[in-house]
Amino acid sequence: MSVIVIEFITLDGIVSDPDGSEGTPTGGWAFRHGPEAVAGDKFRLGRTLDEGVLLLGRATWRLFSRLWPGQDDPFAARMNAVPKLVASRTLSRDDTSAWSNSRLLDGDLIDAVEAERRDVVIAGSLSVVDRLMAADMVDEYRLLTFPTVLGTGRRLFPTDGPHRELECLAAEQAGAAVLGRYRRAAR
Numbered sequence: 001m002s003v004i005v006i007e008f009i010t011l012d013g014i015v016s017d018p019d020g021s022e023g024t025p026t027g028g029w030a031f032r033h034g035p036e037a038v039a040g041d042k043f044r045l046g047r048t049l050d051e052g053v054l055l056l057g058r059a060t061w062r063l064f065s066r067l068w069p070g071q072d073d074p075f076a077a078r079m080n081a082v083p084k085l086v087a088s089r090t091l092s093r094d095d096t097s098a099w100s101n102s103r104l105l106d107g108d109l110i111d112a113v114e115a116e117r118r119d120v121v122i123a124g125s126l127s128v129v130d131r132l133m134a135a136d137m138v139d140e141y142r143l144l145t146f147p148t149v150l151g152t153g154r155r156l157f158p159t160d161g162p163h164r165e166l167e168c169l170a171a172e173q174a175g176a177a178v179l180g181r182y183r184r185a186a187r
Contacts (some may be wrong), residue, residue: 002119002139006043007156008144008177015126016154018146021063029148033176041075042174043142044181045121049078052119055105058088060124065099085112085120087128110135114155126154133161140183141166147176 008018008030019038020028030038056064061084066078085104087109096102105112109131113120122128132138143156157164165185172179 001117003113003132003137003139004045004048004119004140004142005132006045006121006122006123006142007129007144008038009145009156010148010150010153011145012082012149012151013155013157014150014153015124015156019063024153026150026153027128029150030144030146030177032148033146037077037146037175037177038144040073041078042144042177042179044179045078045142048119049082052121053083053085053116054079055087055113055120055122055125055128056087057125057128058086058091061086061088061096061099061102064123065102069099083118087125110137113137126156129156138184140169140181143180143182144174144177145180 006179007015009015014026014029017027020031022133050174064079068076071079080100082101084096084099085105086096086102087105093103093104096104109128113132114137122132129138143158166182167185168170168183169183170179171181
């Protein structure tokens with residue numbers, strides 16, 4: 001089992017509001033590069049979605065639950081079919097019925113991820129990512145880096161965060177962005 005974090009990110013490390021749904025002044029930065037920059041399986045998840053589980057925080061789950069069920073391309077079919085765990089203290093089980101294969105995470109986030117036998121993919125969901133990073137549970141980061149510098153916003157790796165050593169697995173151009181795959185360096 002691996003824990004894989006996927007994020008849209010700017011050159012200066014900002015991950016907040018890539019689609020503009022939060023209404024921030026600099027929001028929508030990833031989508032300014034056109035739909036082809038963000039459409040489809042840009043993170044090269046492939047079989048990981050077929051065999052793994054998607055872990056989402058409440059806000060990301062709500063956004064995705066309005067976006068993906070109405071899509072009918074092959075990647076959307078994978079997103080709709082993958083089992084989805086939702087980390088939320090405010091959503092109810094009835095709420096999660098809005099998107100197929102979604103269920104509320106029972107108990108503690110860290111315990112649930114440790115007990116999972118499948119690969120766990122976290123998309124967006126910065127509060128979930130923060131907790132897993134603090135517990136040193138992230139095995140791989142797949143970052144779609146856009147040629148944008150915002151100067152302000154929420155960073156994936158805070159300036160006062162712990163030192164981390166990562167190994168680059170791959171880097172490839174994906175439209176206007178670059179997909180970088182990094183895993184934790186051997187200890």
